[in-house]
Structures are given as C-alpha cells and as structure tokens.
Amino acid sequence: xxxxxxxxxxxxSVWRAYRAACPDPEPSANFMxxxxxxxxSRRNFTFSFERMVRSFVTVAAAVTIAIGVYVSLPRxxxxxxxxxxxxxxxxxxxxxxxxxxPVRLELNEPGR
Amino acid sequence: MLVDFAxxxxxxxxxxxxxxxxxxxxxxxxxxxxxxxxxRTEDVEDVAQEVFLRMYFSLDQLRAPEVFEPWLYRLTANxxxxxxxxxxxxxxxxxxxxxxxxxxxADAAAGGKAEHDRQQRKKLREAVDSLLGAVSEADRILLLMxxxxxxxxxxxxxxxxxxxxxxxxxxxxxxxxVLKAFxxxxxxxxxx
Numbered sequence: 001x002x003x004x005x006x007x008x009x010x011x012x013s014v015w016r017a018y019r020a021a022c023p024d025p026e027p028s029a030n031f032m033x034x035x036x037x038x039x040x041s042r043r044n045f046t047f048s049f050e051r052m053v054r055s056f057v058t059v060a061a062a063v064t065i066a067i068g069v070y071v072s073l074p075r076x077x078x079x080x081x082x083x084x085x086x087x088x089x090x091x092x093x094x095x096x097x098x099x100x101x102p103v104r105l106e107l108n109e110p111g112r
Numbered sequence: 113m114l115v116d117f118a119x120x121x122x123x124x125x126x127x128x129x130x131x132x133x134x135x136x137x138x139x140x141x142x143x144x145x146x147x148x149x150x151x152r153t154e155d156v157e158d159v160a161q162e163v164f165l166r167m168y169f170s171l172d173q174l175r176a177p178e179v180f181e182p183w184l185y186r187l188t189a190n191x192x193x194x195x196x197x198x199x200x201x202x203x204x205x206x207x208x209x210x211x212x213x214x215x216x217x218a219d220a221a222a223g224g225k226a227e228h229d230r231q232q233r234k235k236l237r238e239a240v241d242s243l244l245g246a247v248s249e250a251d252r253i254l255l256l257m258x259x260x261x262x263x264x265x266x267x268x269x270x271x272x273x274x275x276x277x278x279x280x281x282x283x284x285x286x287x288x289x290v291l292k293a294f295x296x297x298x299x300x301x302x303x304x
Contacts, residue, residue, distance in 0.1 A: 007291050007294060007295045007298075008291065010294070010298075011287075011290065011291050011294050012259075014239075014240065014243075014294065015259045015260050017236060018148070018236060018237070018240045018260060019148065019260050021232075021233040021236045021237055022144070022147050022148045022151075022233075022237060023144065024140050024141060024143060024144030024147075025140075025143050025144065025147055025153060025156055025157075026140070027139050027140065027143060027157060027160070028157060031139065031157060031160075031161070032132065032135065032136075034157075034161060035135065035161045035164055035165065038161060038165050039165060039168050039169075042165065042169065
C-alpha cells in the first residue's frame with residue numbers, strides 16, 4: 001500500500017509540531033568551563049600518548065642500533081674467523097691421515 | 113554567518129578567544145539542532161560539547177572560513193549520528209510505553225499547565241522518535257535536516273558533499289518509509 005497525499009500533508013504538520021515542541025534549549029552556565037575541561041583532558045591524553053609513542057620509537061631505534069653494532073663487530077677469538085669447512089680440513093689434513101699411518105713391523109715376537 | 117571570517121581564521125591559528133567567540137555564537141543554534149536530531153533533551157549539552165570539542169581539534173582541516181557553516185553542520189550531524197548509534201544499544205524508559213491512564217496519573221501528579229505542556233511536548237518528541245525508527249540513523253538525520261531544520265538541497269549538498277539528485281532519491285525513500293510508519297500508527301490508534 002502506498003502512502004496517501006493526505007498522509008503527506010499530515011506528516012508535514014507533524015514536522016512543524018515537532019519543530020515547535022523542540023525549541024533551541026538554553027545552554028547551562030557550566031557549558032564553557034565543561035567544554036574547556038574536556039578540551040584540556042583530550043589535549044593531555046594526546047600529549048601523553050604522543051610522548052609514550054616517541055619514547056617507544058626512541059627505545060626501539062636504540063635497540064636496533066645496538067643490535068646492528070653487536071652483529072657487525074669483529075669476533076675477538078681467531079677461531080671464530082675460520083669457517084666450518086676450514087676447521088674441518090684443518091682437523092683432518094690430507095697429508096697426515098690418522099687412519100693410514102706407517103705399519104709397525106714387530107720382528108722380535110715375544111714368546112717365539 | 114554568525115561570526116566574521118577573520119574570527120574563524122584566528123581560531124584556526126589557535127587563538128582561544130576566537131574559538132570562544134565561535135562557540136558562544138553557535139552553541140544555541142547547534143544545541144537546538146541536536147535536540148531535534150536526537151529527540152532527547154537530557155543529552156543535548158553533552159553532544160553539543162562533543163561537536164565543539166571536535167571543532168577545536170580539527171579546525172586546521174577547514175579549507176576556508178567561507179565553508180565554516182556547512183562544515184559545522186557536518187560535525188553536528190556526525191556527533192548526533194554517533195550518539196544515536198550508541199543509544200540504539202541502550203533501551204530506555206519512555207512515556208509512550210505507559211498506558212493512557214498511567215500518563216494521566218503522571219500528569220496529575222506533576223500538576224499545572226506548564227507541566228502538562230512539557231509532557232505533551234515530550235510525548236510528541238517520543239512519537240516522532242518512534243516514527244524515525246523506520247529509517248537508519250543516517251537517513252533520520254538527513255530527513256530531519258531537510259524537513260525540520262529547513263535546510264535546502266543546495267545546503268545539504270555542501271554538507272554531505274553528495275550530488276543533489278542522489279540526495280533527492282535518498283530523501284524521497286526515507287520520507288516514504290516514515291510516511292508508511294506514520295499511517296500504520298494512525299490506523300493502529302484509530303482501531304484501538
């Protein structure tokens with residue numbers, strides 16, 4: 001069912017009555033002080049939050065720099081400069097294989 | 113404009129006195145508009161303060177003082193919209209929930225013509241609020257700004273930054289929905 005023309009007119013009169021029933025209210029005496037209190041409170045919150053974020057960023061940057069410096073520092077022990085393959089080759093040198101040493105010949109066998 | 117463009121410019125530069133001047137000039141009009149948009153008198157001042165609070169922190173985003181009024185209307189509409197969205201989740205006691213007899217008893221208890229008029233206005237506000245339940249919060253605000261605040265389509269175009277034709281379509285649909293709810297309520301009261 002579609003709304004009627006009469007309904008349209010009645011609705012217009014409802015809007016007018018509603019407008020008349022809701023005049024502009026008078027602001028209370030505390031309107032301005034309360035508003036400024038809210039502004040200050042929001043401003044303080046924003047300021048604290050900004051300060052917290054700034055501190056966090058500073059700490060994060062300091063930690064990043066410290067880690068970077070630590071990683072890039074040369075190691076104090078010489079062993080650390082040798083890589084794994086070099087260490088392996090040094091431990092098992094080809095010219096002195098411990099499993100192919102000289103054969104010992106026992107000429108004087110005891111008990112013979 | 114209720115204040116000079118120069119005052120708006122000074123407020124944009126952070127001058128507190130200029131900001132105060134703007135608030136003092138616009139607060140009554142803003143509160144009136146809010147009271148009609150939200151249909152509740154008890155929270156009007158709180159929502160109006162929220163409007164000016166947002167204004168204070170976003171004045172630097174205002175492109176030019178010439179568009180200050182549509183911009184303030186936009187802030188008002190947005191604050192009312194946020195309030196209505198929050199309020200939807202909070203059911204409240206209403207005079208319209210009472211039977212006719214209970215209302216008469218409440219009137220008698222309150223006594224006096226002024227109180228009777230106040231109750232009648234309250235009932236009307238609640239009835240309109242109930243009718244506007246037929247549309248979304250966004251459409252409610254748009255419809256009230258057009259029908260009750262009397263803003264022109266040109267003004268609404270500036271506030272919403274939407275083409276006039278799109279606004280017309282949206283307003284027409286919202287009005288049709290409210291009209292249907294109105295006629296249904298009328299039929300109900302006639303039969304009951």
